[in-house]
Amino acid sequence: MAMQAKEAILLTINQINDLLGQIEPQEYRHPLPEFDGSTLGQHFRHILEFFICLERGVSLGIVDYASRERNLLFEDSPGIAMASLDAFAASLPGMQSTVEVALKAEFGGTERPNYQSTVGRELAFVYDHAIHHLAMIKIGLRCHFPHIQIDRDLGVSPSTIKARKMFG
Numbered sequence: 001m002a003m004q005a006k007e008a009i010l011l012t013i014n015q016i017n018d019l020l021g022q023i024e025p026q027e028y029r030h031p032l033p034e035f036d037g038s039t040l041g042q043h044f045r046h047i048l049e050f051f052i053c054l055e056r057g058v059s060l061g062i063v064d065y066a067s068r069e070r071n072l073l074f075e076d077s078p079g080i081a082m083a084s085l086d087a088f089a090a091s092l093p094g095m096q097s098t099v100e101v102a103l104k105a106e107f108g109g110t111e112r113p114n115y116q117s118t119v120g121r122e123l124a125f126v127y128d129h130a131i132h133h134l135a136m137i138k139i140g141l142r143c144h145f146p147h148i149q150i151d152r153d154l155g156v157s158p159s160t161i162k163a164r165k166m167f168g
Contacts, residue, residue: 005123006092008158009051012130013085015151016044019141020078020085022148028078032140041075043137047130048074048081051088054126058095062114063122066106095119131157 020028023040031037049068057063073080097120105113135155141148153161 005097005120005127006095009092009123009127009130010089012127012134013089015154016047016085016130016134017082018151019137019148019154020044020082023078023145025076025078027145029076030144032144034140034143035136039075040137040140041078041081043133043140044078044081045071045074047133048084048088050126050129052084054122055088055091055095057101057122058099058119062102062104063117064104064106066104066112095123097123128157131155 028041028044029039031039035043046068049070050065053065053068054063074084075081097118099119101117101119101122102114103117103122105115107113132155138150138155141150
């Protein structure tokens with residue numbers, strides 16, 4: 001049976017919450033040189049806010065990832081980030097993959113074009129986006145917080161995980 005985007009996102013949220021449960025608030029807020037002074041909390045906030053933009057966009061019919069709130073509570077408190085991730089996870093069953101939505105793009109010009117998309121396509125996007133940021137988070141954790149237990153597959157795409165299994 002094929003795994004669907006919602007299931008993959010739920011697994012990723014579980015991985016994130018496992019990490020957030022291990023990270024002390026001072027570690028979460030500590031600027032890391034590998035991130036040019038950004039923090040783990042800022043990366044987790046970034047992932048979470050893309051999820052929130054999708055959830056809001058589904059209800060409005062237009063998804064705009066550039067209109068993030070940049071909520072400092074998400075980057076300051078692992079517990080608040082966990083609660084918000086859980087709230088997003090609870091909203092997933094109501095998202096119908098085949099529903100069409102507009103995607104408001106941001107390329108840096110004065111105009112922001114809209115593209116036709118679907119909820120399913122945007123679920124796939126936020127999943128891939130989270131995996132990408134989790135790969136960076138994993139580097140920060142390994143470099144500075146080696147006591148934190150990290151799932152080997154954290155931040156690794158499913159195609160790479162399959163290739164590992166096939167080719168050792």
